[in-house]
Amino acid sequence: MSLRFAIAAGFAAIVACQGTEPHAPQTQPEFKTLTWVDSTADPVAHLTQQPATCLSAPTDAAVRRGELLFNSPLLLGGQAAKAGLSCAACHRNGRGNPDFVFAGISGAPGTADVTSGLFSKVRADQVFNPVxxxxxxxPDGRVMVDRDQEGALEAFLSAQIxxxxxxxxPDKAVIADLAAYIRSLDVAACDAASDEVQNWSDEMVRLRVGADHLASVRSEPAPAYRLAMRAALGRLHExxxxxxxxxxxxxLVALGRALSGPGGATALSARLDALERDLERGERQSYYNEAQLARMLR
Ligand code: HEC
Known part of the structure; x- marks a missing residue:
């Protein structure tokens, strides 16, 4: 396990485990994403830019919940989850990822062998065939499954996970939300070739979507939503x-703890308001700021 990997994994454990305070201060912050970014790619660009958001229904609640889940490593199991990979690690912002390199999974940067035995024994085909x-x-990202046919995408996603x-x-509601997100992805809804800036507000949107969901449903939703919210807190912490x-x-640690089991969602929205003000105030000193990040990484 590389040092970067170990620190990233250690941090995930801090956010994931209730009650553990961060231990030794880090001399150099670690960004989990960089563990699967090609070493020749510019890390600052990778951490401050992302492919444009291409959603035909960007405000639809199910689409937004799907987006929250799509970014959660804890939806996946086995080695993928252990490494911290989410759907979005490969499909950044629902798109591709030309910088993706994962030992044993990738050939050239931007490729992955999703039938590798490293991720799953079930689909393992003994052949190294990254695509x-x-x-x-x-259009070429919708050839494997017919998204218009009711139930087909849902079945594909369950089988895939x-x-x-x-x-x-996964819970049915989780699959339904993921499917809503994927159905909404469409290059016709954006300037597909452009990049956009990554910001704390992306994570705030996800946290609020999750908080609204916890507050609005009568019975406790599947744990995946809380886990996805904790993953968002973890990324803010980086x-x-x-x-x-x-x-x-x-x-961030306290919110992670509050989300670590049923309950604890009370007054979440007010706490998120306060957090948002603090994030905004600190933005220029944070590692969302390109100059700060560049100073530390380059
Ligand atoms: C390790 C990288 C990786 C991860 C993680 C990943 N994917 Fe993919 N995904 C791929 C690759 C590569 C393909 C193309 C596979 C092929 O052509 O055989 C693909 C194909 C797909 C397709 C089919 C596209 C089509 O042509 O119809 C969908 C939908 C999809 N992924 C959604 C997801 C979702 C949802 C998750 C999370 C649960 C996820 N992916 C996680 C790499 C990844």
Whole structure:
């Protein structure tokens, strides 16, 4: 296990485990994403830009919940989850990822062998056959499954999570939300060739979508939503590390703890309002700021 990997995994454990305070201050923050980014790619660009958002129904609640889940490593199982890979690790913002390199899975950068035995024994085909990660918003990213046929995409997604990525059988609502997100991905809804800036507000949107869902449903939703929210908190923590942002860091850990089991969702929305103000205030010193990030990484 590389040091970068170990630190990233250690941080995930902090957010995931209730009650554990961050231990030794990090001398250099670690970004989990960089563990699967090609070494020749520019890390600053990779962490500050992302492919354009191409959604035909960007405000639809199911689409937004699907987007939250799509970014959660904890939807997958086995080695993929252990490594911290989410759907979005390969399909950035629902698109492709030309920088993706994962030992044993990738050939050239931007490719992955999703039938590798490393991720799952079920679909393992003993052949190393990595293919280009498709842009799910583009026409050539919709060849494997007919999205218009009711139930086909849902069946594909369940099978994919269980068989390809050794995940547990996902809740029906989780699959429905993921399917809504994938159906909404469409290059016709954006300037597909452009990039957009990554910002804390992406994570805030996800956290609010999750909080609204916890507050609005009568029975406790599948754990996947809370886990996805904790993953979002973890990503914020990478950008606002304890060594620079003691208060924000403590609140991120506290929110992670509040989300670690049923209940704890009370007053979440007010806490997110306060967090948002702090994130905004700290933005220029955070690792969302390109100059700060460049100073530290280059
Ligand atoms: C390790 C990288 C990786 C991860 C993680 C990943 N995918 Fe993919 N995905 C691929 C590759 C590569 C293909 C193309 C496979 C092929 O052509 O055989 C693909 C294909 C797909 C397709 C079919 C596209 C079409 O042509 O119709 C969908 C939908 C999809 N992925 C959704 C997801 C979802 C949802 C997740 C998370 C549960 C996910 N992917 C996680 C790499 C990945």
């Amino acid at each position: 280009t990660i498709p842009d799910l918003a583009a 269980i068989e390809e990525f050794s995940g547990a059988e 950008r606002y590390p304890a060594s620079l942002f003691e208060d924000i860091s403590q609140e």
